[in-house]
Amino acid sequence: MNIIEINKVLSNKVRVDILDWLKDMESNFPPQINVPDFGNGVCVCHIQDKTGLSQSTVSHYLTMMHKVDLIIATRIGKWTYYRRNEKMIGEYIDLLKNSL
Amino acid sequence: MNIIEINKVLSNKVRVDILDWLKDMESNFPPQINVPDFGNGVCVCHIQDKTGLSQSTVSHYLTMMHKVDLIIATRIGKWTYYRRNEKMIGEYIDLLKNSL
DNA sequence: ACTACATATCGGGATATATCGATATAATAA
DNA sequence: TTATTATATCGATATATCCCGATATGTAGT
Numbered sequence: 001m002n003i004i005e006i007n008k009v010l011s012n013k014v015r016v017d018i019l020d021w022l023k024d025m026e027s028n029f030p031p032q033i034n035v036p037d038f039g040n041g042v043c044v045c046h047i048q049d050k051t052g053l054s055q056s057t058v059s060h061y062l063t064m065m066h067k068v069d070l071i072i073a074t075r076i077g078k079w080t081y082y083r084r085n086e087k088m089i090g091e092y093i094d095l096l097k098n099s100l
Numbered sequence: 101m102n103i104i105e106i107n108k109v110l111s112n113k114v115r116v117d118i119l120d121w122l123k124d125m126e127s128n129f130p131p132q133i134n135v136p137d138f139g140n141g142v143c144v145c146h147i148q149d150k151t152g153l154s155q156s157t158v159s160h161y162l163t164m165m166h167k168v169d170l171i172i173a174t175r176i177g178k179w180t181y182y183r184r185n186e187k188m189i190g191e192y193i194d195l196l197k198n199s200l
Numbered sequence: 201a202c203t204a205c206a207t208a209t210c211g212g213g214a215t216a217t218a219t220c221g222a223t224a225t226a227a228t229a230a
Numbered sequence: 231t232t233a234t235t236a237t238a239t240c241g242a243t244a245t246a247t248c249c250c251g252a253t254a255t256g257t258a259g260t
Binding site: 201202203204205206209211212214215218221222224225226227 | 235236249
Binding site: 143144145155156159160162163175177178179180 | 204205206207208209210
């Protein structure tokens, strides 16, 4: 885990917002396409709608967040579902608490 | 307190290192100039020496860190001494814990 | 006032990030 | 196979950050 790289990812309001929205997927996003519930996360298109940014930008943001393990990706059919990686987020906060 | 702005400041290894060095000023820096102890912090020149970066860059970094209240500045004579703002650092971690 | 020194600010070139539209890839449907 | 759809990647431009040297500001000593 690289704190500096995670901090870079968290230096953008939209990316922090996405992480926050994923805390309560049921209230922040419409019902899923193709899957019965939010067990695997939220698809990119719904996250895109909520941000108002372009598809490529949101995909890029999610890829960044995934690269530093803040979120988990699951591909089902045409869709990629993203959800929070609570273990990693917790470890990041603990490490920050100790190293800061 | 703006989490995004603080995260930007903490997206650079040198700035995070400075914050870390200031946790134990006695072991990380030579004796102070002009003041008997580290009560007011460490002067810019000693921080500059330890980073190996230019004076202007280090001054700029310290100003950034000061603007988001991660450190406290005290001017004594020609020198500016910087020390950690433990209250703010603690509040930042708490806010991060709740908002992330 | 003049000099010396510590720090802050300015201006700039190199590098990185933000964000878009266009294109590629991958999966499904017809 | 072809068309459609979801997502990822590419290429480009605008903006921001990194980091320097030069200059300005503030303080103290002579």
